[in-house]
Amino acid sequence: MTNYEKMLQEMTPEKMAFSMMCPYDGQEVLPCLENHSLRGHCMECCMDWLGKEVEEDAEM
Numbered sequence: 001m002t003n004y005e006k007m008l009q010e011m012t013p014e015k016m017a018f019s020m021m022c023p024y025d026g027q028e029v030l031p032c033l034e035n036h037s038l039r040g041h042c043m044e045c046c047m048d049w050l051g052k053e054v055e056e057d058a059e060m
Contacts, residue, residue, distance in 0.1 A: 013047060013050050013051075014047070016046075016050060017043055017046035017047045017050055018043060018046075020046055022042065022045075022046075023045075023046060023049040024045075024049070031045060032045060
């Protein structure tokens, strides 16, 4: 088992959202800039992103 595999097994969605960087980084428009109620709520935004279905052509 790799460290990556162990981390995935032990990490809850909340821990993952807390430790991840913005999933929208690199896009032209960030949701938090379009929707001011999201500004400063990165944890909520990351949790929302983690709960979305994967888009087939989306890059990580």
